[in-house]
Amino acid sequence: MRRERAFQGLQCTECHTTYPKGEILQKCPKCNGLLDTIINPEILSEISKDNLGPTPSMWKYQAFLPVDEKDRIVSAGEGDTPLRKLRSFYGNVWVKDETKNPTGTFKDRGASLAVTALSSSGVKEIILSSEGNAGCSFALYSHIADLACRVFLPQQVNPAKVELSQKLGAKITLVDGTIADAGRRTEALAKSEGSYNASTFVTPYRHDGKGTMALEICEQLDWRVPDYVVYPVGGGVGLVGMWKMFSILEKIGWVKTRPRFVAVQPTGCAPVVKAYQSKRDDVDEWKNPQTIAFGLRIPKPLAGKWILRCLRESDGIAMSVTDEEIRKSMGQALKDEGLLLEPSSAATIAALHHLYREKMIDRSAEVVLIATGSGLKTLEQF
Ligand SMILES: *Cc1c(COP(=O)(O)O)cnc(C)c1O
Numbered sequence: 001m002r003r004e005r006a007f008q009g010l011q012c013t014e015c016h017t018t019y020p021k022g023e024i025l026q027k028c029p030k031c032n033g034l035l036d037t038i039i040n041p042e043i044l045s046e047i048s049k050d051n052l053g054p055t056p057s058m059w060k061y062q063a064f065l066p067v068d069e070k071d072r073i074v075s076a077g078e079g080d081t082p083l084r085k086l087r088s089f090y091g092n093v094w095v096k097d098e099t100k101n102p103t104g105t106f107k108d109r110g111a112s113l114a115v116t117a118l119s120s121s122g123v124k125e126i127i128l129s130s131e132g133n134a135g136c137s138f139a140l141y142s143h144i145a146d147l148a149c150r151v152f153l154p155q156q157v158n159p160a161k162v163e164l165s166q167k168l169g170a171k172i173t174l175v176d177g178t179i180a181d182a183g184r185r186t187e188a189l190a191k192s193e194g195s196y197n198a199s200t201f202v203t204p205y206r207h208d209g210k211g212t213m214a215l216e217i218c219e220q221l222d223w224r225v226p227d228y229v230v231y232p233v234g235g236g237v238g239l240v241g242m243w244k245m246f247s248i249l250e251k252i253g254w255v256k257t258r259p260r261f262v263a264v265q266p267t268g269c270a271p272v273v274k275a276y277q278s279k280r281d282d283v284d285e286w287k288n289p290q291t292i293a294f295g296l297r298i299p300k301p302l303a304g305k306w307i308l309r310c311l312r313e314s315d316g317i318a319m320s321v322t323d324e325e326i327r328k329s330m331g332q333a334l335k336d337e338g339l340l341l342e343p344s345s346a347a348t349i350a351a352l353h354h355l356y357r358e359k360m361i362d363r364s365a366e367v368v369l370i371a372t373g374s375g376l377k378t379l380e381q382f
């Protein structure tokens with residue numbers, strides 16, 4: 001029996017114009033706002049959560065994703081990562097271990113989905129700006145799907161990320177300045193060459209991929225929703241994507257509630273924390289960002305308004321941690337739990353110490369930390 005797809009098209013988050021799913025779009029052609037995919041929960045409510053199939057990757061949840069029957073799935077076994085209890089905290093803490101992904105970070109989920117959607121629509125060349133990990137992920141999936149991939153990175157980047165991207169066949173350009181400068185170079189070249197810009201939220205096909213973490217977490221907790229999800233926010237792709245999927249699960253009745261988000265940023269680049277704490281509805285650019293957590297060194301996330309909306313809806317908490325605390329947490333995670341994390345990822349552990357110490361969350365509450373990336377690519381920062 002052929003079931004209708006839940007994926008119905010795209011919609012602008014600003015002017016709400018909708019677009020059919022066949023069009024290859026980046027931002028809204030009308031107002032330059034960010035596009036979201038339309039996933040219809042009513043159609044999903046016809047499937048049973050006991051009948052998802054054994055696919056050992058995030059593609060088990062294909063029905064929730066913006067792809068079509070005819071699309072060729074570009075997969076390297078991303079997702080289906082362990083949810084593991086941490087022993088060294090006196091709380092009820094789980095870690096979603098995204099270091100187990102093919103290139104060592106959860107960026108693989110977004111890249112697998114985006115390259116699937118784009119290559120199926122006939123895109124042959126993608127270009128993106130990255131702090132390093134997205135470059136590795138897009139290099140891998142582009143290689144598998146036979147797309148040309150070009151990545152613009154800021155000069156200050158972990159060397160292993162450059163090397164891995166190059167070995168996977170991507171063309172790398174290092175740019176003076178921050179990711180914002182790399183983003184401007186990317187945009188200019190995409191325009192002049194007509195290549196597809198797959199940068200964070202320029203393409204609408206990445207956040208649902210990271211959203212599959214929410215689906216897996218609920219399944220791994222036997223369809224219980226954790227009280228808190230602690231997430232290190234850079235461009236906010238994972239936060240927006242997970243909030244969307246938690247909301248869909250609640251709508252179709254697979255779970256009863258949604259979690260509260262804790263958004264974590266480093267004190268040297270905390271534009272989302274600042275905006276949320278001062279109750280703003282958009283994020284101002286952070287001047288002179290400085291942190292060892294390169295994945296979080298995003299001075300002005302494009303999806304600022306969207307991130308803040310999700311945080312407010314989840315009655316979330318936003319907090320910043322120092323580089324010193326991050327460094328200490330990297331050592332603790334490795335020695336006490338055998339978790340080799342990169343700084344951006346260890347920020348969640350640093351945050352958890354604050355949350356307990358300052359009694360912002362109770363030790364009996366169920367907490368899931370997202371361990372976003374492996375420290376193998378950042379060994380020089382230990
Ligand atoms: C990209 C990245 C982040 C931030 O993710 P967003 O979804 O852009 O907020 C956090 N940790 C690591 C290791 C990353 O690579």
Ligand SMILES: [Zn+2]
Nearest residue numbers: 012015028031
């Ligand atoms: Zn628009």
